[in-house]
Amino acid sequence: MTTSPSRSTPLALYALAAGAFGIGTTEFVIMGLLIQVAADLHVSIATAGLLISGYAFGVFVGAPVLTIATSRLPRKAVLIGLMAIFTLGNICCAIAPNYAVLLLARVITSLAHGTFFGVGSVVATSLVAADRRASAISIMFTGLTIATLLGVPAGAWLGLHFGWRSTFWAVAAIGIVAMLVIVALVPAGHGHGKRIAVREELRAIGNPSVLLGLLMTVLGFAGVFTVFTYIQPILTSVTGFGEAAVSPILLMFGVGLIAGNLLGGKLADRHLTRALLLTLIALIVVLGVMTFALHSKVLAVLFVGLLGIAAFATVPPLQLWVLHKADDAKSLASSLNIGAFNLGNALGAWLGGIVVARGPGLGALTWVAALVTFSGLLVAMWAQQREANLQRLPADACASNGT
16 A cells, blocks of 8 residues: 655655665765775776766666666665675675776666665655655755765775774665665555566657757766766865865765755746756856855855755756656656766766866866856756646637637
């Protein structure tokens, strides 16, 4: 029996947030370990940055494949199985003997990511009333933001004092705890996904509104990771902080993520299309001004926090847009959008690596990122104009027929 939507906040949302915390920690923690990993495995910083790209690409590929493969299974069982894959992948990271194995282990870990957030988003929205769906998504994604607030700085501290491998052992332990919380709190009554043919799901995904939503997600978030992938060397080489200062500064980013995520959920519940434009514009402004702020230690810390707010304020409206436009393929569309976030992460890390290795260097990453996110804003404006034109068509047809 399916649980009816609630006006209160169900405990299951916090269980989903626990899983998101574990996944978010393993996704982002590598940013605070790049220098240590590069030195230990004898690779360049740019090559180490590909560990982010590899993970993100694994999410992009794995999300639709696993979502379709598990579409007829009970959603709770799917979530538990995905956390098991996540835990195994982090154990493999901890024991990786070289860079190639570590990269492969990161890809294995990433396979759980997109489907977990995709299926989790559908479960989250089914637990609450219709006018609270964006807020429900934001609560689940709060686990991701808390991971950045607590998990990533703690992982960076562990890596600095006990070696980067200790961080992955700790994340594997988090995965086990998150799995147990999901077992205890997520209702089994949410059972199977809606049984529709793969062809029908793909037709729904082929809706131009869905495709434009995925594109705005890729471009919007590519800008974030053009900068955030290299935040450790930016803070040490451009701003002049010591390595030990990076972990506390990342706390500011985490605080910003929590505030931005909740703000984005509230804005999207009130007016989705307006929230899309406002959050993307705010992100562009923060990235652009950050170019100048990085040369002041005080302003750099402030803008690391503002970057967190602006980046994750975009998440609920981007995710809800795709859910609204996908009709009966919500799980697949949601998973694909998580894949789109991570494709953006991969593109951002790749582009940032080019800027660092062959271009103007670390100090240019922020304005390059602003231009990338601006392209996402243009896509959002195009998508919204298209929607407005489609809504006017029936009225124009009625007017032409004299009705």
